[in-house]
Amino acid sequence: DIQMTQSPASLSASLEEIVTITCQASQDIGNWLSWYQQKPGKSPQLLIYGATSLADGVPSRFSGSRSGTQYSLKISRLQVEDIGIYYCLQAYSAPWTFGGGTKLELK
Amino acid sequence: EVQLVESGGGLVQPGRSLKLSCAASGFTFSNYYMAWVRQAPKKGLEWVATISTSGSRTYYPDSVKGRFTISRDNAKSSLYLQMNSLKSEDTATYYCARGEGTANWFAYWGQGTLVTVSS
Numbered sequence: 115d116i117q118m119t120q121s122p123a124s125l126s127a128s129l130e131e132i133v134t135i136t137c138q139a140s141q142d143i144g145n146w147l148s149w150y151q152q153k154p155g156k157s158p159q160l161l162i163y164g165a166t167s168l169a170d171g172v173p174s175r176f177s178g179s180r181s182g183t184q185y186s187l188k189i190s191r192l193q194v195e196d197i198g199i200y201y202c203l204q205a206y207s208a209p210w211t212f213g214g215g216t217k218l219e220l221k
Numbered sequence: 222e223v224q225l226v227e228s229g230g231g232l233v234q235p236g237r238s239l240k241l242s243c244a245a246s247g248f249t250f251s252n253y254y255m256a257w258v259r260q261a262p263k264k265g266l267e268w269v270a271t272i273s274t275s276g277s278r279t280y281y282p283d284s285v286k287g288r289f290t291i292s293r294d295n296a297k298s299s300l301y302l303q304m305n306s307l308k309s310e311d312t313a314t315y316y317c318a319r320g321e322g323t324a325n326w327f328a329y330w331g332q333g334t335l336v337t338v339s340s
Contacts, residue, residue, distance in 0.1 A: 146325055148325075148326035148327070150266075150327075152266075157316055157330040157331065157332055157333060158258075158266065158316070158327075158330055159330070160326060160327060160328045163321065163325070163326040163328075164325075164326070169328060170328075201265065201266050203266075203268075203326070203327075205324060205325045205326060208271070208280045208282075209268060209280075209281075209282035209283070210256075210268040210271070210280075210324070211268065212265060212266045212267065212268065213265075214265055215265045215266075
């Protein structure tokens with residue numbers, strides 16, 4: 115099975131700060147990586163698909179990148195509404211696997 | 222507007238069965254792979270099952286293989302998850318999700334239905 119190691123597990127940042135979350139895949143998964151945001155009591159929401167493509171309606175301050183088997187989600191200027199838990203997902207091969215999540219809080 | 226509405230959750234004893242349903246609307250259901258994803262209380266997301274557009278192909282992780290069965294009725298725009306031999310570790314909120322491509326990512330999610338396995 116492909117393991118997705120997500121870091122950090124938690125992160126405290128200030129408004130307008132740049133935030134970066136990473137997922138390390140245990141093997142090559144190409145661009146079959148997506149990112150999700152989950153707010154308390156809500157369903158996950160797609161942010162990024164294909165490692166770098168922005169989902170419809172997602173603010174442009176979110177971006178995704180890839181370097182080999184390391185994938186990153188960047189929030190260029192943190193806003194209050196960005197608080198929540200972020201997950202990566204690999205869908206290169208079954209079993210699909212999520213990262214452990216990153217809890218993003220305001221400092 | 223795409224809508225996914227899960228139902229069928231509840232309290233069930235260990236070893237018993239439960240069937241979840243997901244009613245889809247706002248898109249041509251038969252054109253999309255569908256999946257179930259669960260989330261145990263205060264835990265992360267776990268993929269549970271995926272089904273192809275026709276239902277001919279299904280995929281499961283080892284944690285539920287042989288106990289859970291995903292199915293669909295394209296005429297009714299409905300997705301199902303039959304869960305047998307339930308264990309306490311199956312306690313979670315179960316989400317229905319629409320796959321894009323061959324379920325390479327999930328652009329739409331339902332609100333979830335809570336399954337509690339306890340005696």
